Amino acid sequence: MSGSILFEAIVFLAGAVLCVPIAKKFGLSSVLGYLFAGMLIGPYILGFVGEEGDDILHFAEFGVVMMLFLIGLEIEPKNFWKMKNTVLGMGGLQVLGTMALTYAACMFMDLNWKTALTISMAVALSSTAIALQTIKEKGMMNTSYGGSSFSVLLFQDIIVIVMLAVLPLLSNVSKTATTQEGEVSTNLLEGLPLGFQALGIGLSIVSIVLAGRYIIVPMLRLVAGTQVRELLVAAALLIVFGISFLMELVGLSPALGAFLGGLVLATSEFKHELESTLDPFKGLLLGVFFMAVGASINFIVIRENPMMITGLVIGVMFVKAIVLFAVGLIFKLKIDQRLLLAVGLAQIGEFAFVLLSFAFELHIFDQAILDVLLVVTAISMTLTPIFGILNERLVLPRIGTKEATKRPMDEIKKEHKVILVGFGHFGSTVGRFLRAHGVNTTVLDLDSNRVDFLRKMGFEVYYGDATRMDLLESAGIENADFLIVAIDNPDTAMLMVKKIKAKYPHIKLMVRAKNRYDAYELHNIGVGHIYRESLDTSVKLASDLLNLMGFDKEATASQAEKFIQLDVDSLKRLATTPKDGEEYIFRAREEIKQQEKLLIEDLKIGNSELKSQEIKYALNKK
Secondary structure, eight states, X not given: OOOOHHHHHHHHHHHHHHHHHHHHHTTXXXXXXXXXXXXXXXXXXXXXXXXXXXXXXXXXXXHXXXXXXXXXXXXXXXXXXXXXXXXXXXXXXXXXXXXXXXXXXXXXXXXXXXXXXXXXXXHHOOOHHHHHHHHHHTTOTTSHHHHHHHHHHHHHXXXXXXXXXXXXXXXXXXXHHHTTTSOXXXXXXXTSOHHHHHHHHHHHHHHHHHHIIIIIHHHHHHHHHHTOHHHHHHHHHHHHHHHHHHHHHTTOOHHHHHHHHHHHGGGSTTHHHHHHHHHHHHHHHHHHHHHHHHHTOOHHHHHHSHHHHHHHHHHHHHHHHHHHHHHHHHTTOOHHHHHHHHHHTOSOOTHHHHHHHHHHHTTSSOHHHHHHHHHHHXXXXXXXXXXXXXXXXIIHHHHHHHHHHHSOHHHHTOOOSEEEEOOSHHHHHHHHHHHHTTOOEEEEESOHHHHHHHHHTTOEEEESOTTSHHHHHHTTGGGXXXXXXXXXXXXXXXXXXXXXXXXXXXXXXXXXXXXXHHHHHHHHTTOOEEEETTHHHHHHHHHHHHHHTTOOHHHHHHHHHHHHHHHHHHHHHHTTXXXXXXXXXXXXXXXXXXXXXXXXXXXXXXXXXXXXXXXXXXXXXX
8 A cells, every 4th residue: 555664564563453452352362463463454455565565574584583592592501402302302203294294195186296395394394483472471381282392393493404405406497597587695605515515504503602602792791881771782683683694694594593592692691681672572573473474365365266275274284283192192291281282383384484485486386386385374373373272262171171080089089178279380389388287288280291290299189270160179179278379370360269259259269479460450359368479589588688787687577577468458458549540659659658657667766776777787797
């Protein structure tokens, strides 16, 4: 409709602002909202974005690059080395299995072997952006499903280098013919003997490792010394773009280079600063990427060949799901984790766009095949969040019931007075402390692999979704006195609490809250015992600091208890106040003043006694 980049930016941002909140309102993934927004503004519906959407897609791929850089930052090299067996095992089996079945299907459809091999390589790749974004949104990164997905996706991101290197060997024309239209290849190693190409790639990887230690970190220290925030942002972007460009120069995947760069900087002191600086850019670019994928769906191809496209999409996703399910079975994942893995990674990934476009430039197949493959890829990515929701709401609850009934019924009928839901970092601390004091608890957890591990440790634990009343009833909630909700997802916790309060009002609920705003919502629905993750530990830190400064330990401990109680009382008073208005700010400031006033009065010391504490600290310091 307009060639203005400003107009295009307005269209993309407006599409995101309108569609993503609607998707979240219906409990859908934000990824699905972005994809629908892209379809809506694309050339085949409203027509706000035309062929220039391809350029936007290339630009938005930097979101995937940044995501892999941040993933690399989160993994220390020693931990990455520990993952090698899972990465090579699960990832290798998935890629080889998917390629073998897809190749056989293509040959059955009378495609030539070069086209069949290229298509099988593209189909073997899953969407890192969609899968990891969904896993993080649902807080499942620390589950067996999350770890397995990451291992498979990481192997795919590595093997795509080999795939891109193999494609020129499958070309039906010479390299001169592929670039005769005036295009200049960015690969400096192109045309060199294979040995020199391998040497160039090896030197590039070594240069990234050395630059991380001897150039990038000293540069970041220099930039940090200026204390100019925007300069640090520029430095972070320079690192990602620079490493990605170097990878392109030697014919490698920019995303893999970014991952390697993040891995190198994972042990530096700037790890968390880089994460916080780049995360907003990553989120925005990933959103644009998903919208560009949605806009790239060619509805004309779908209209002309609806049955063929439908059959191909179903066939591709079914083949990938079967392979992934089998891989999960080989690596002894429980059935719920296998289903999550099979559905979550059944789509064709974003790197397939790069692979297929490159293959077309090499004349491995024609425009008609390319159009169909791009449509199948985009539709499979779009359907993944939908299938994920159906799997979680319709399939997993039934599997969970079966899994629960397989557990020894004589144990689940024990009438413990305490039920603990969620045995992650927070819940395990609670459970171990209670068991150390002889308090028996019935533990419920959604990660079936973790369930088996906990049973071996002697905990009475059951697999299943604790938002289901039948599971809670089989765990003895009717005769229990306390229910501890220690799960990480606030939305799930809220849903569970509402169900329990409605059906079992006698149960004393003790609920974990991620922050003050979650605590407000829990208080407003009548939960009396709320435990914010950061409250007690932050007060404990301040108390320890005062003790080190020479303040009386008993008095400080008493004051800490009083401060926590005052803060809890304040939270109850502020819970019903709208959080986005001036009234909340005014009342919160008044509450803080009142807390400080009461604490000072409780100390029962005048200014002279406060001064003596300062003098005592100064003398002790000397």
